Amino acid sequence: MKVIIASDHGGINIRREVADVLEELGIEYVDLGCDCEGSVDYPDYALPAAERVASGEFDKGILICGTGIGMSISANKVKGIRAALVHDLFTAKVTREHNDSNVLCMGERVIGPGLAREIAKTWVRAEFEAGRHKNRINKIADYENK
Numbered sequence: 001m002k003v004i005i006a007s008d009h010g011g012i013n014i015r016r017e018v019a020d021v022l023e024e025l026g027i028e029y030v031d032l033g034c035d036c037e038g039s040v041d042y043p044d045y046a047l048p049a050a051e052r053v054a055s056g057e058f059d060k061g062i063l064i065c066g067t068g069i070g071m072s073i074s075a076n077k078v079k080g081i082r083a084a085l086v087h088d089l090f091t092a093k094v095t096r097e098h099n100d101s102n103v104l105c106m107g108e109r110v111i112g113p114g115l116a117r118e119i120a121k122t123w124v125r126a127e128f129e130a131g132r133h134k135n136r137i138n139k140i141a142d143y144e145n146k
Helices: 009-024 043-054 069-075 089-097 113-125 132-144
Strands: 002-007 028-031 060-065 083-085 103-107
Touching (some): 002 043, 043 060, 043 069, 060 069, 069 103, 103 113
Parallel strands (some): 002 028
């Protein structure tokens, strides 16, 4: 599995925590940053990361900003991306199992580093169940392809 991670200025600390989790799990990843002190625009990080997931270069992406909302909205504009904004372990698991999400979004100002680590672990380990859920994912893809 290959994962791409990125954040804006509001998600730097949790992005570093996520990088540590991926290393601990032996998961290959690329970190797009940012590592700046000043304000940056989340689409400048979310869109390139999401495009690289959609292209197949990466299997999954993890994006972090202050709330996770901006990253989620931006990533979901990329065809083929199913970005999920997650703040708890249950939705981290279910969004993979039922929605086959390929991008996880979190908000550093919403959750702490410990929970972010557990969400990341849960999300990368969970598998898509397919079955009845596959039909729903296909409907989304069909709509995207109109």
